[in-house]
Amino acid sequence: MIRSEILREIAPIIRDQLVVCNIGLPSQELHMIDDQPTNFYMLGTMGLSSSIGLGLALSQDKTVISIDGDGSVLTNLGTLPTIANNVADNYILLIIDNGSYGSTGDQPTYAGMKTSLTAVAKACGCENVVECQDVDTGKVLQAALDSKKMTIIVSKCDSGNIKLPVITKDPVVIRDRFMTAVAS
Amino acid sequence: MSISKKIVDDLVANDVSFITTVPCKQLAGVIEEVEERDEIFHIPANKEDEGMGLCAGAWMGGKRPAIIMQNTAIGVTINTLATLTQFYRMPLPMLISYRGELREPVACQVEMAVHTKALLNQLNIPTYHFHKESDADELDAILKYTFMCNKPVAILTDASFWGGYGDQ
Numbered sequence: 001m002i003r004s005e006i007l008r009e010i011a012p013i014i015r016d017q018l019v020v021c022n023i024g025l026p027s028q029e030l031h032m033i034d035d036q037p038t039n040f041y042m043l044g045t046m047g048l049s050s051s052i053g054l055g056l057a058l059s060q061d062k063t064v065i066s067i068d069g070d071g072s073v074l075t076n077l078g079t080l081p082t083i084a085n086n087v088a089d090n091y092i093l094l095i096i097d098n099g100s101y102g103s104t105g106d107q108p109t110y111a112g113m114k115t116s117l118t119a120v121a122k123a124c125g126c127e128n129v130v131e132c133q134d135v136d137t138g139k140v141l142q143a144a145l146d147s148k149k150m151t152i153i154v155s156k157c158d159s160g161n162i163k164l165p166v167i168t169k170d171p172v173v174i175r176d177r178f179m180t181a182v183a184s
Numbered sequence: 185m186s187i188s189k190k191i192v193d194d195l196v197a198n199d200v201s202f203i204t205t206v207p208c209k210q211l212a213g214v215i216e217e218v219e220e221r222d223e224i225f226h227i228p229a230n231k232e233d234e235g236m237g238l239c240a241g242a243w244m245g246g247k248r249p250a251i252i253m254q255n256t257a258i259g260v261t262i263n264t265l266a267t268l269t270q271f272y273r274m275p276l277p278m279l280i281s282y283r284g285e286l287r288e289p290v291a292c293q294v295e296m297a298v299h300t301k302a303l304l305n306q307l308n309i310p311t312y313h314f315h316k317e318s319d320a321d322e323l324d325a326i327l328k329y330t331f332m333c334n335k336p337v338a339i340l341t342d343a344s345f346w347g348g349y350g351d352q
Contacts, residue, residue, distance in 0.1 A: 044267030055241025078230030
């Protein structure tokens with residue numbers, strides 16, 4: 001499976017949760033598949049999906065899912081020790097690990113070579129780290145939601161993209177709509 | 185009252201309850217004060233752009249955030265300030281140690297000091313420079329201004345403000 005197929009599969013699971021979605025194609029795909037006011041789309045700032053999601057989870061009670069990529073986690077690797085040491089049981093980090101920088105032309109990442117983000121997350125002190133195959137992502141994500149424990153999921157999938165339009169919504173509209181959903 | 189305590193009192197009085205920090209020798213006292221307050225969730229960050237991501241999330245979650253960092257971080261965070269904090273129009277008070285100013289003992293700090301105000305100016309970030317201890321009397325008004333206009337605001341605090349580096 002490629003990332004967009006995983007997003008299509010998990011859309012019903014994440015629909016009622018707060019979702020912070022990574023820059024570029026992941027946000028564009030989620031926006032096209034199932035746009036919800038509970039989705040915060042990142043239009044820039046590669047790497048910060050996990051940080052924004054953690055800050056949000058630590059500041060209110062609703063469950064937050066950060067959808068990130070292997071390339072973006074590598075760009076902000078310092079996020080994993082911060083997550084490990086500031087446990088929020090309403091926080092799930094879903095790393096869709098296709099071993100490539102999808103939005104920029106599928107250049108390979110080190111996560112697709114020798115580096116295991118699962119092992120890195122564990123070494124950083126994260127307690128519930130689950131690596132799964134693409135087809136099991138929905139099941140693993142639902143189990144993480146049910147556990148009510150902070151969980152890091154590394155979903156190993158294929159590299160590849162679909163053609164789709166950029167998000168033209170104004171960022172302040174995205175943010176205001178999201179904050180209204182958070183506060184509701 | 186110590187200046188660190190006064191600064192943190194102003195933050196608490198303005199309902200700032202989520203603070204991320206990347207340390208600097210000059211900021212040690214204020215970071216210690218932040219850590220001690222029950223009203224504040226203190227979350228150290230490994231890099232300042234990560235800290236700004238945490239602050240963005242905290243603000244969307246209903247808390248007033250702040251970041252405490254060195255001026256070298258302006259070089260690290262320009263993209264985050266432009267594409268996250270400013271693009272989505274979010275407030276962020278930045279309490280910044282202004283290294284490389286008068287009484288600085290480390291030459292390399294001057295290399296970023298000479299760019300600091302120019303970069304903040306280029307980013308249209310409202311910037312305040314605390315040089316004397318009494319300058320901190322404006323902090324309360326600066327915090328109110330930040331959360332009124334939903335912009336990042338820089339408060340540069342130099343070595344003279346903090347009382348220098350001791351005997352040199």
